[in-house]
Amino acid sequence: MKHELFYKNPKTLLNKGTGFLAGYTHSLNPYTGCSFACSYCYVRQMPVSLFREGEWGKWVDVKKGAARILKKELQRAKEKGKVTIFMSSSTDPYQPIEHKEKVTRSLLEVMAEDQPDFLLVQTRSPLVRRDIDLLQALKEKVRVSMTIETDSETIRRKFTPDAPPIAARLKTLELLRGARIPTQAAIAPVLPSSEAFPETLKSVVNRVCIDDYFMGDGSGGKRTKRLGIQAIYETLALEEWYGPIAYKKVYDRLARVFPEDQLYVSQRGFEP
Numbered sequence: 634m635k636h637e638l639f640y641k642n643p644k645t646l647l648n649k650g651t652g653f654l655a656g657y658t659h660s661l662n663p664y665t666g667c668s669f670a671c672s673y674c675y676v677r678q679m680p681v682s683l684f685r686e687g688e689w690g691k692w693v694d695v696k697k698g699a700a701r702i703l704k705k706e707l708q709r710a711k712e713k714g715k716v717t718i719f720m721s722s723s724t725d726p727y728q729p730i731e732h733k734e735k736v737t738r739s740l741l742e743v744m745a746e747d748q749p750d751f752l753l754v755q756t757r758s759p760l761v762r763r764d765i766d767l768l769q770a771l772k773e774k775v776r777v778s779m780t781i782e783t784d785s786e787t788i789r790r791k792f793t794p795d796a797p798p799i800a801a802r803l804k805t806l807e808l809l810r811g812a813r814i815p816t817q818a819a820i821a822p823v824l825p826s827s828e829a830f831p832e833t834l835k836s837v838v839n840r841v842c843i844d845d846y847f848m849g850d851g852s853g854g855k856r857t858k859r860l861g862i863q864a865i866y867e868t869l870a871l872e873e874w875y876g877p878i879a880y881k882k883v884y885d886r887l888a889r890v891f892p893e894d895q896l897y898v899s900q901r902g903f904e905p
Contacts, residue, residue, distance in 0.1 A: 636668045637692040638730065646699060646740075647706045650719065656904035657753075658715065660722040661703070663736040665694035667724045669757065671793040673822060673846065673862045676723045690795070693730055700739035707747055716749040717905045727758035738764055745770040751905040753778055755819070757796055759805040768814045776815040778842065778903065779806050783824040784833050791865060792824055806837040815840075817902070822846050822857075823880045825871050830883070831890040840895050842902025843884055847877040 650657035665681060667674070670690020676682055682689045710716045720726055726737040744752060745767045752771060754761065757780035761768075768775055781802050783789055789799055809816045818834050820826075821844035834841055846857035866875040873879065880898075887896055 636690075636730070637687065639692065639694045640697050641665070641694045642698060643696050643702065645706065646696070646702050647710060647718070648722075650717070653900055653903075654719050654722055656900070657717045657719045659710065659718050661718050661720040661740065662722060662724050663696060663699060663720070663726050663740055664724045664728065664730065665696070666690075666692050668693055668728050668730065669725055669793065669796045671796060672865065673792060673857055673860060675846075675857060678857075678859055679723065681723060693728070695730065695734050696736055699736050700743050703740050703743050704747065707743065707749065711747070711749070717751040718744075718749050719753050719755065719903070721755060725756050725758060726754065727756045727760040729760075731758075731760055738767070741767040748774055750774065752776075753903065753905070755903070756780065757793075757802060759797055759801040762805050762808050765809065765812045765814065768809070769812055773815065776817060777809055778817050778819045779809075780819045780821055781806075781834070782820055782822060783826040784830040785824075785826060788825050788869075791869060803833065803837055810837060817842055817897075819844065819902070820883060823874070823883050825869075825874045826883060828886060831887045834887075835890050839891075840897070841887055841891055842897045842899075843880055843887065844899045844902070845877070845880040848880075848899040 646661055647659040650659055654660050668690055677689045731737050741764055748771060752775045754775065755778045761777060779802050781799060784799060786799055806816055806818065816838055817840040818838045819842045821842065823843060823845045863875050866872050
């Protein structure tokens with residue numbers, strides 16, 4: 634799929650952590666827009682998408698001079714107190730354009746030198762493995778949260794056809810663990826999966842966060858409902874997987890494999 638790229642000169646990068654991210658002092662987005670274009674992405678219903686020409690997923694803004702801006706903002710923020718950063722809240726920091734532009738890597742270089750108190754890297758891309766050297770420099774101050782909503786490639790292709798394959802994400806978690814980088818698997822949102830899913834995750838992580846549309850889209854599921862996601866479930870005859878209690882099926886399966894202190898639900902699992 635061809636994507637339209639725009640190069641922007643932002644004035645700021647660090648945004649105050651609010652709402653779902655209230656546990657963080659700041660959020661950080663290397664890009665605006667996301668070419669993974671996941672069907673259920675709540676950002677589609679936010680102003681950044683609604684008031685922008687072009688379909689979500691078809692355009693990406695590249696933030697020029699990001700490292701220089703972050704270096705100044707990070708220094709000022711640290712002078713005021715503790716700094717905890719969520720990267721990223723409305724884009725994937727390792728979407729395909731990162732191969733070429735390396736904006737995310739440039740930001741990690743800044744943070745490896747002038748370290749925040751904590752950084753969460755939220756992605757669904759195996760490209761994060763490229764930056765193992767910088768993530769290692771952050772030691773216990775970083776956690777890589779890899780989105781793995783299902784263990785079924787059939788389901789992944791129905792909901793997120795432009796996202797990386799599940800096997801590649803699992804392999805990346807294995808590599809990160811081998812490099813002693815703190816990680817977690819984020820089943821967010823919960824998609825239909827098999828009974829073997831927990832065992833698959835247990836082989837690569839010792840921390841799992843589970844979330845769904847109703848807890849995690851910032852509107853009790855209203856944003857997601859407006860996207861018409863329920864129709865996909867109906868087409869697949871999997872209606873029982875769509876609803877505010879559907880996540881419990883996966884949680885109960887996980888609880889048979891993971892101890893309680895390794896299993897988190899929604900907001901608590903993403904906090905520092």
